[in-house]
Amino acid sequence: MCGIVGFVGKHQAAPILLEGLSKLEYRGYDSAGIAVRDGDKKAEVVKATGRLKNLEEKTDDGKAVVGSCGIGHTRWATHGGPSQTNAHPHVSGNCSGSASGTVESDVVGVHNGIIENYQELKEKLLKHGYEFYSETDTEVAIKLIDYYYKKYKVGPIDAIAKTMVRVRGSYALEVMFADYPNEIYVARKDSPMIIGVTDGETFIASDVPAILNRTKNVYYIGNNEMARLVAGQAEFYDLNGDQIEKELVEIKFDVESAEKGGYEHFMMKEIHEQPKVVRDTFNSLYKNGTVDLSEVGLTEEDIKGFSGVCFVACGSAWHVGMAAAYVIEDLAKMPVRVELASEFRYRKPVIDKNMLVVVISQSGETADSLAALREAKARGNKVLAIVNVVGSSIAREADYVLYTLAGPEISVATTKAYSCQLMATYMLALELGVVRGELSQEKCAEYLSELEQIPECIEKILDDKERLQWFAAKFANVKDVFFIGRGIDYAISLEGSLKMKEISYIHSEAYAAGELKHGTISLIEDGTLVIGVLGQDDLYEKTISNMVECKARGAYLMGLTAYGHYEIEDTADFVSYIPKMDGHFIGSLLVIPLQLLGYYISVARGLDVDKPRNLAKSVTVE
Ligand code: M6R
Numbered sequence: 001m002c003g004i005v006g007f008v009g010k011h012q013a014a015p016i017l018l019e020g021l022s023k024l025e026y027r028g029y030d031s032a033g034i035a036v037r038d039g040d041k042k043a044e045v046v047k048a049t050g051r052l053k054n055l056e057e058k059t060d061d062g063k064a065v066v067g068s069c070g071i072g073h074t075r076w077a078t079h080g081g082p083s084q085t086n087a088h089p090h091v092s093g094n095c096s097g098s099a100s101g102t103v104e105s106d107v108v109g110v111h112n113g114i115i116e117n118y119q120e121l122k123e124k125l126l127k128h129g130y131e132f133y134s135e136t137d138t139e140v141a142i143k144l145i146d147y148y149y150k151k152y153k154v155g156p157i158d159a160i161a162k163t164m165v166r167v168r169g170s171y172a173l174e175v176m177f178a179d180y181p182n183e184i185y186v187a188r189k190d191s192p193m194i195i196g197v198t199d200g201e202t203f204i205a206s207d208v209p210a211i212l213n214r215t216k217n218v219y220y221i222g223n224n225e226m227a228r229l230v231a232g233q234a235e236f237y238d239l240n241g242d243q244i245e246k247e248l249v250e251i252k253f254d255v256e257s258a259e260k261g262g263y264e265h266f267m268m269k270e271i272h273e274q275p276k277v278v279r280d281t282f283n284s285l286y287k288n289g290t291v292d293l294s295e296v297g298l299t300e301e302d303i304k305g306f307s308g309v310c311f312v313a314c315g316s317a318w319h320v321g322m323a324a325a326y327v328i329e330d331l332a333k334m335p336v337r338v339e340l341a342s343e344f345r346y347r348k349p350v351i352d353k354n355m356l357v358v359v360i361s362q363s364g365e366t367a368d369s370l371a372a373l374r375e376a377k378a379r380g381n382k383v384l385a386i387v388n389v390v391g392s393s394i395a396r397e398a399d400y401v402l403y404t405l406a407g408p409e410i411s412v413a414t415t416k417a418y419s420c421q422l423m424a425t426y427m428l429a430l431e432l433g434v435v436r437g438e439l440s441q442e443k444c445a446e447y448l449s450e451l452e453q454i455p456e457c458i459e460k461i462l463d464d465k466e467r468l469q470w471f472a473a474k475f476a477n478v479k480d481v482f483f484i485g486r487g488i489d490y491a492i493s494l495e496g497s498l499k500m501k502e503i504s505y506i507h508s509e510a511y512a513a514g515e516l517k518h519g520t521i522s523l524i525e526d527g528t529l530v531i532g533v534l535g536q537d538d539l540y541e542k543t544i545s546n547m548v549e550c551k552a553r554g555a556y557l558m559g560l561t562a563y564g565h566y567e568i569e570d571t572a573d574f575v576s577y578i579p580k581m582d583g584h585f586i587g588s589l590l591v592i593p594l595q596l597l598g599y600y601i602s603v604a605r606g607l608d609v610d611k612p613r614n615l616a617k618s619v620t621v622e
Helices: 013-027 053-058 118-127 139-149 156-166 266-272 274-284 300-305 315-332 342-345 367-378 394-398 415-437 439-461 466-474 488-504 513-518 539-552 568-569 585-602
Strands: 003-008 031-038 044-049 069-075 100-102 105-115 169-177 184-189 194-196 203-206 217-220 225-230 233-237 308-313 336-340 354-361 382-387 400-403 478-483 507-512 529-534 556-562 574-578
Touching: 003 184, 013 053, 013 169, 013 203, 013 342, 031 053, 031 507, 044 053, 044 156, 044 194, 044 308, 044 585, 053 478, 069 105, 069 169, 069 217, 069 574, 100 466, 105 139, 105 266, 118 139, 118 574, 139 169, 156 169, 156 225, 169 513, 184 203, 203 529, 217 266, 233 574, 266 585, 274 415, 274 439, 300 478, 308 315, 308 367, 315 336, 315 354, 315 415, 315 488, 336 382, 342 367, 342 400, 367 394, 382 394, 382 415, 382 478, 394 513, 400 539, 415 585, 439 585, 466 574, 478 488, 478 513, 478 539, 488 507, 488 529, 488 585, 507 513, 539 556, 556 585, 574 585
Parallel strands: 308 336, 308 354, 354 382, 382 400, 478 507, 478 529, 529 556, 556 574
Antiparallel strands: 003 069, 003 203, 031 044, 031 069, 044 100, 105 169, 169 184, 184 225, 194 203, 194 217, 225 233
């Protein structure tokens, strides 16, 4: 939800800010803006609605805006619709709504997050003579900083600290003060922010890809912390205004991993990266012929003390939990719950204190998942985070961390992170099974050699993708799609359906196949596409029966199953085959054709695959 960047150093800031924003556009893309200062001159603010290219055109790719200190923002609207007036940066003065120009204000800033009590604060500021030009919560935050700055005649850090004490919500905030040229002040609570430093230059960003080609040395600013940034240096402060020490950390990602590398879309590139990143994730948890979770911090003693597992996550990460539940219940014989983080955090769930809560998240910043993690910890549960982004909030707050090795995932629709998460949960299931005595070492070894095959099997599916492309072109204008399956196949159907709707804008539903006849089957009519997911041999015939019921009502049937089940061609109108695999783990293969189908249908419909409407990659608001 929104991306922020900042730069202070030897070079012109605007082109660097625009380049950084182009790497963060996946976080929000309804408007963008920058504010740049040239020495002690006033800040120049330029904003544009729509995609970043509008801002690039307006600023001649940044060349028209002079100065070596600046901040930038790409927006996913929350408070106030997408408009030039509501676009960031916002200022403490009475106008930042113009297309571009020098601002007379003392304070100018950008913000990612939500200020929940902005109405109450706005009223306070109105009483003190402030006027508001936008509908945003951010304008209120900037004006509140200005208010404290002037009222108490304090420096920037103290003014921001006083503001932080008054606001409720989440923020990654960047602010420039007219009185402090060549300095940027930042503050953070529950929204991501990293600070990169290299020889004589300092960078700020919401996410690693924005600065990866500039520096790999970053500071992670913590919750309720602030920083003063000048060229090549960063000083950190706590809420009391006391300076604190931080360590510079080296990022392991390489620059290419955040580029398209010849593919038309990040999503297709990321689909093709799956064999490698799934293998990397497997190898990171596999030592001396067995599962090794020592780097995660989970000891055998810990595992023996857990009474069950409770997965908490959102969206696709929740779908991973849904699939993992079947695997853990069967292999480790432990009770498993799967909770939507947005529900869990408010439902006051009754969970055993000895349950291991597993929060799954690519970004590690999803607001609901982070809140659920805190809720679980407050209840005394131990939390394991399965996270992709190193140093993210969820990773930092969990008791144990299992990093997936997907690398930067840029496309809004997740593919490779999802697949790595699945692999991580399989390894967890095996370890739980062995330590709890439910799985012999021999059986575990058998399963591990099955898991080792997954990357190669994914490659085989990718080699045969053209058939799906053809099928997608044929069904690009279909109105409704139903994905049905049982057991793990149902969990994979959930993901297939989400891939379809989020990037193709086609209505789709995932149903436990046996549940269809309890209401939903009334929606089936001539031409409705029904995709039967058939990875579980013991449930195969049951799901086939449900598919036949749909066909009898006019549905067009696609079957997705393993090579060998050729008799399905008597029932289904189109079949996509995947290599055979043990039923516990076959979801890792079944999902690939479904990702490809969503992708190809989106392309056939001429849509923006990587940046679907109304969405953002990292959902840092509730
Ligand atoms: O970063 P997270 O894994 O916590 O994100 C959770 C969901 O927002 C995410 O999986 C979302 O559903 C995907 N973008 C869908 O493709």
